[in-house]
Amino acid sequence: MSEKPLFVTRWTPASKLSAAIAVATIAALSLLPLFFGANVTERLTTLFVYIILAVMWNALAGYAGLVSVGQQMFFGLGAYAAIRLSYSGMNAYAATVAGALLAGCTALPLSSFILRLRGGEFAIATWVIATIAHLLVNFDPLIEGETGKSMIALNAYDATARQAINYWITLAAMVLFLILVFALLRSRVGAAVQAIRDDEHAAASVGVRVMAAKRLIFIVAAFGCAAAGALWLATALTFQPRTYFGIQWTAYMLFMAQVGGLGTFEGPIIGAAIFFVLEDRFGATGVWYLVGLGLAATLFALLLPRGIWGTIEDRYGIQIMPVGYRLRFASTGGKSSKQTTRWSARANGDPHRV
């Protein structure tokens, strides 16, 4: 095999086609409020928030190997900052955007401390810091402990306009973060964080700037989760610390990323869609629904660690959005030309992977 010349490709005809379909889908989605009512747009807004959360958690855990149990902190702080700004007289949607940005900024000082921790220490330290953020928000007289507050400033818009704006702004945020993560993962940073995930010391020894790469992913994920929180508030209208800082957000993110396919770009989007449908069908069963989510996440982690999309990708070598590299053997025969392999495949994968 080694005599054959190798080509590195990123785009394939299939991925070009699917990227075109993705663009067309987004264009169609942006026109949707003109044709459908509030019940459709409101539900899709929820789905978009789930997708943002799943993609962010996947970027952290699936690509950078940072299992955070504390992303609800940014979710909660995003909503909190938005409501605080709106009560200081800011326009509701300006407060939503500014709140998300402000809350995301907390990741900057935090990252230099928390990213020095690894594995379980990182997981629990993020959780503790999220708990501290929750306790501190409780001190705010505006929030009155666990009582919470409503985003009254949104009354400036009538319900129909509000739903449409929420839909568009959430769609825009989702597309923005998808593009951002896609670009990041395709760049050197994407290769760097995956190298760190697989072996941090080895990555450092070949010149990967470990801290800078991890920090970039951590900060993007913080902004994403903060935006998700602020947007969730715009739809839900009421801010209650316990709901926004709840650990269940991490459980949801874990489920979506794990089931969809941790460490794949498409996986968490599929996971979010599955979660959305499951919540619609079984959300009313309450406890059993949560038991099922936990069980599914555990079983997937143990039995199908690459998730639904990761398994499909491994088996058939297809990738819709090309974040990795493909090695193609220039062939004389027909068969070997199909032998494509993903550069980003995990180090402990099959030996034939590069």
Add this chain to the structure above:
Amino acid sequence: MIWLDQVIQGTLLGGYYALIACGLSLMFGVMRIINLAHGDFAILGVFAVWLLVVQTGISPFLALAAIIPLMGLLGWALQRWVFERSLRAGPLVPLLATFGLAIVIENLLFEAFGADTRSLAPEIGDLAFDSWVLTDRISVGHLAVLTFATAVVVLIGLHFFLKWTVLGRAIRATAEDPDTAELVGVNSRAVYALAAAIAVATTAVAGTFLAMRATFDPYSGPAQLIFAFEAVVIGGVGSLWGTLVGGIVLGVAQSLGAQIGPRGFLLTGHLIFLVVLAGRLFLSGVDSHAVLRRGLPGLNRSRSP
């Protein structure tokens, strides 16, 4: 005087934290797993104890003695079916799998027992409130002292077990280097299962003492995990006696914080954890990887990173 009282109460509370933390520490020291369902096992154990107590009317201590082997069995089974599998898949999978497991346990308990908060305090009679009066301002509860004494006994027991018994030696050898331990005839699978059994069994003890002192409900587990983890980190990861030191530091910080304000209890506890963590990271200059890889200090003498 009131501050001295808080220090004493905090120290005794540290005994409980050592009880909940020693299993987490053992599991981490031997298998390098951080079990995110650790606190939920404690709550599962105490629900089993509570059920036995209200069904048969026996003393919680007797019920605990009956539940401990069952929890050990559960730990053994979990190691075989969950942890062992997840360990092979890399360092992240145990975190993901145990977090999923935590959600399952909490919600199954909720389904079975509902949201009521319960306590074992009514079941232990005078022990719940009797105390020794030291001065007119300071008195220490019998239960708090008993908890602390139990923690010390459990730690001494674990210490001697690991140090002097054949099985303990096998555990230490496997913690140091599982492959080499296998070469000299240690069955590392059995050793891991034994360590998991001991770790999960200790959570039942911790849970029962929690329930005698305070209340519990199906969702009490995560908070216990956080306290346990904080005690482990403050005392030094992987060290059994460190969990007692860490537990006492955490307990004292919380008690002093509670004296300052109503939310101070949790806040100062979390803050002392972060301060210790940050201090260790920045002062020593070593990254936490080195700290984590050092394993069980005092048990395995040299473990190069």
